[in-house]
Amino acid sequence: MTTFSNTLPPGRAIGAVVLALMLGFALVGPLLVPGDPFAQSLMKSLAGPDSGAPFGYDHLGRSLWHRLAHALRLSPAIALAAVVTAGAAGLVLGTLAAARGGWVERLLMILADALMALPGLLLVLIVLAIMPGTAMGFWAGLSLVLWVEFFRLTRAATRSTLASPAVQAARLLGFRWPYVFRTHLWPEIAPLMLTAAAFGTATAIMGIAALGFVSVGMRAPTPELGLMMVELLPYWREAPMALLTPVLATFALLLGLTLLAGGQKA
Amino acid sequence: MTLLHATDIAVFDGTNRLLDPVSVTLEPGEPLVILGETGSGKSLLAQAIMGTLPENLRAEGQVRLGNRSLRAGADRAAFRKLWGREIAVLPQEPWLSLDPLMRAGAQVAEAHRLVRGLAPAQARMQAGNDLAAFGLGAAVARYPHELSGGMAQRVAIAAARAGGAPIVIADEPTKGLDAARRNDVAALLLGELGQGGGLMVITHDLALARMIGGRLIVLREGTVIETGLTEQVFADPKAAYTRDLIAADPEHLPARKTGAGTGETVLRAQGLTLSRRGQVLVEGLDLTLQTGRILGITGPSGCGKSSLGDALLGLLPPDAGQVIRAPYLPPTACQKLYQDPVAAFARKRSLGQTLTDVARLHRAPAGRIETLLARLRLDPALLARRPGAVSGGELQRLALLRAMLAQPRMLFADEPTSRLDPITQRDVITMLADLARDEGLSIALVSHDAALIDKVSDDVQRFAAQGSDIAAAMGRDKAMVA
Numbered sequence: 001m002t003t004f005s006n007t008l009p010p011g012r013a014i015g016a017v018v019l020a021l022m023l024g025f026a027l028v029g030p031l032l033v034p035g036d037p038f039a040q041s042l043m044k045s046l047a048g049p050d051s052g053a054p055f056g057y058d059h060l061g062r063s064l065w066h067r068l069a070h071a072l073r074l075s076p077a078i079a080l081a082a083v084v085t086a087g088a089a090g091l092v093l094g095t096l097a098a099a100r101g102g103w104v105e106r107l108l109m110i111l112a113d114a115l116m117a118l119p120g121l122l123l124v125l126i127v128l129a130i131m132p133g134t135a136m137g138f139w140a141g142l143s144l145v146l147w148v149e150f151f152r153l154t155r156a157a158t159r160s161t162l163a164s165p166a167v168q169a170a171r172l173l174g175f176r177w178p179y180v181f182r183t184h185l186w187p188e189i190a191p192l193m194l195t196a197a198a199f200g201t202a203t204a205i206m207g208i209a210a211l212g213f214v215s216v217g218m219r220a221p222t223p224e225l226g227l228m229m230v231e232l233l234p235y236w237r238e239a240p241m242a243l244l245t246p247v248l249a250t251f252a253l254l255l256g257l258t259l260l261a262g263g264q265k266a
Numbered sequence: 267m268t269l270l271h272a273t274d275i276a277v278f279d280g281t282n283r284l285l286d287p288v289s290v291t292l293e294p295g296e297p298l299v300i301l302g303e304t305g306s307g308k309s310l311l312a313q314a315i316m317g318t319l320p321e322n323l324r325a326e327g328q329v330r331l332g333n334r335s336l337r338a339g340a341d342r343a344a345f346r347k348l349w350g351r352e353i354a355v356l357p358q359e360p361w362l363s364l365d366p367l368m369r370a371g372a373q374v375a376e377a378h379r380l381v382r383g384l385a386p387a388q389a390r391m392q393a394g395n396d397l398a399a400f401g402l403g404a405a406v407a408r409y410p411h412e413l414s415g416g417m418a419q420r421v422a423i424a425a426a427r428a429g430g431a432p433i434v435i436a437d438e439p440t441k442g443l444d445a446a447r448r449n450d451v452a453a454l455l456l457g458e459l460g461q462g463g464g465l466m467v468i469t470h471d472l473a474l475a476r477m478i479g480g481r482l483i484v485l486r487e488g489t490v491i492e493t494g495l496t497e498q499v500f501a502d503p504k505a506a507y508t509r510d511l512i513a514a515d516p517e518h519l520p521a522r523k524t525g526a527g528t529g530e531t532v533l534r535a536q537g538l539t540l541s542r543r544g545q546v547l548v549e550g551l552d553l554t555l556q557t558g559r560i561l562g563i564t565g566p567s568g569c570g571k572s573s574l575g576d577a578l579l580g581l582l583p584p585d586a587g588q589v590i591r592a593p594y595l596p597p598t599a600c601q602k603l604y605q606d607p608v609a610a611f612a613r614k615r616s617l618g619q620t621l622t623d624v625a626r627l628h629r630a631p632a633g634r635i636e637t638l639l640a641r642l643r644l645d646p647a648l649l650a651r652r653p654g655a656v657s658g659g660e661l662q663r664l665a666l667l668r669a670m671l672a673q674p675r676m677l678f679a680d681e682p683t684s685r686l687d688p689i690t691q692r693d694v695i696t697m698l699a700d701l702a703r704d705e706g707l708s709i710a711l712v713s714h715d716a717a718l719i720d721k722v723s724d725d726v727q728r729f730a731a732q733g734s735d736i737a738a739a740m741g742r743d744k745a746m747v748a
Contacts, residue, residue, distance in 0.1 A: 164609055165604045165606070165609045165610040166609060166610050166611055166612055166613070168581065168602070168610075169602065169604065169610045169611075169665075169668075170612075172579065172581075172598065172600070172601055172602055173598060173601070173624055173627065173628075173668070173669075173672050174597060174598040174627055174628070174672065175623075175627060179623070183612045183615055183620075183623070184612050187612070187613070187614040187615070188613075188614075
């Protein structure tokens with residue numbers, strides 16, 4: 001990946017560090033301080049930090065440290081799975097549309113435009129109603145929303161590259177399509193895909209949290225960022241730090257992803 | 267009275283001197299031509315005089331305009347006030363500098379209104395007069411896409427001149443133009459000079475330099491090689507480089523010795539009819555390509571030369587007629603050289619990798635790349651670079667090398683030298699001709715430069731101006747074509 005071979009521009013580097021810290025906490029946090037995100041103890045409701053729960057307790061006396069670590073595993077995992085699926089689908093369909101043209105391209109464009117016309121969250125909600133299992137529903141629904149972006153980017157980049165003298169020369173020299181894809185198309189698409197993937201992941205995490213916040217996403221007692229916010233909202237006066245914990249975590253995650261995505265020209 | 271006096275203009279990039287101190291003077295009625303190849307610093311000199319150097323470059327020296335004296339590189343704001351009023355710049359490739367959403371008359375009127383400060387109605391009238399003087403009276407209400415290239419150029423010149431500047435600087439005014447259009451531009455520029463104005467032309471085009479006349483400065487690698495009256499320099503060049511440059515002019519190329527070539531037919535087109543977007547470009551064309559021979563194809567831009575090539579290569583299906591390849595030809599026997607070699611290579615791959623891929627695909631014997639590198643006088647160190655980091659002439663030779671790795675029998679060269687300076691052009695063309703002779707390669711060479719085609723081709727295919735009819739299939743060997 002030529003874009004990453006040299007030193008990262010500062011914005012991207014900061015984004016990468018923020019993300020690494022967040023994911024490091026999600027993976028290592030529960031190992032450093034053993035505990036259970038579901039264990040309730042009403043005696044400790046909204047209590048401050050102690051050695052067993054460095055971030056304190058929520059309204060049901062569950063350790064915020066552990067709930068946050070689990071939430072930070074769940075959302076990014078679903079988001080990444082959806083982005084990978086959407087990216088693969090967008091790449092394949094976008095290349096296909098650009099290479100074949102004609103009715104294949106027309107049909108795919110109509111489908112993409114139709115999906116763009118629907119609000120993304122509504123689409124996710126519909127899929128959630130159909131699919132069994134909330135996590136699976138989120139994955140399928142978000143993939144359906146996100147592939148359009150990858151499809152459009154790939155199609156645009158592929159179309160201009162395929163029309164270039166470089167590709168014509170490669171074909172005249174007898175190179176087959178896999179080689180053309182590897183040496184001409186992929187180097188042009190890859191940086192776009194990485195940027196779109198970072199933004200897509202941020203969109204997905206935001207979507208999961210938003211639906212959790214309006215109580216139609218993940219179900220309690222699953223630790224999820226949006227759900228944690230809405231659960232702690234009534235106690236904002238008594239325990240502002242408890243409410244701020246998932247808010248800051250979400251903010252840091254989205255900031256990291258956005259910084260990673262941008263800064264191409266820095 | 268001297269219009270412009272620039273003394274000891276030098277340009278630096280940090281501590282690196284890109285242009286050695288040069289002094290130029292511009293007298294009314296006497297044009298000044300700055301001649302040099304790409305990278306010679308000729309555009310830097312013009313930019314330093316106008317105060318339009320990029321931010322990261324620094325200029326030194328004095329510019330005196332009439333009784334005003336400015337320090338080059340220092341008084342940016344002061345230079346700004348001169349643009350359009352004292353110095354007018356004719357943009358390179360002017361059709362790109364017009365606003366596509368504005369009618370021709372309005373573009374010229376805008377300059378009259380904003381630069382010269384005329385009232386709107388007056389500006390409109392003046393713009394109409396200007397365009398009428400250029401023979402464009404009917405084009406006032408047209409959009410740029412409705413104008414031909416030549417008309418667009420005249421509109422751009424009218425707009426640039428609207429401020430009434432006595433000094434005109436034209437930077438590569440004939441870039442990418444065919445011979446007929448080049449002559450038009452030269453006439454137009456000389457016409458501008460009529461009222462005792464100053465004209466400075468920056469070019470690598472020897473023919474243009476000769477037509478403009480006046481005084482000449484030859485630049486190379488940021489140093490002045492020779493100065494003098496244009497006519498004298500062309501008649502009796504003093505410096506070795508100038509001699510070389512003039513000798514490389516297609517008109518001075520030695521005529522080609524026709525190779526012994528076996529004369530076997532490689533490719534034949536019969537009754538070929540081609541059209542693009544409903545416009546017939548080529549109709550009922552017959553031609554034959556033979557081993558060891560060069561078929562020159564020439565004609566003004568847009569006449570269908572490139573489409574003909576695509577059809578011969580099997581990339582464009584003809585509307586009628588057919589292209590017949592010799593039955594023994596492998597599918598990769600026909601290769602192409604492109605006008606812009608940078609666009610013909612994978613942008614993000616080193617040249618060495620690309621060439622190795624081709625060699626492997628075609629099972630070229632080990633050391634074939636090295637042999638060809640030596641033959642085409644290319645430095646093996648170039649292979650580590652990417653296409654964008656190699657000069658045009660070297661890259662075109664590398665493109666030739668790449669094509670040779672596929673062991674072609676036919677090579678379609680689409681304006682392979684139109685972006686190269688004369689000396690590089692001569693080298694590339696000579697190599698092509700040698701390959702045709704030594705390897706029995708059949709070459710179709712496309713160029714808008716009729717003089718070049720006449721010198722190097724065995725047979726010539728001429729196209730008339732845009733439209734259908736082909737003037738004549740005239741060749742030295744008439745039996746070959748037709």
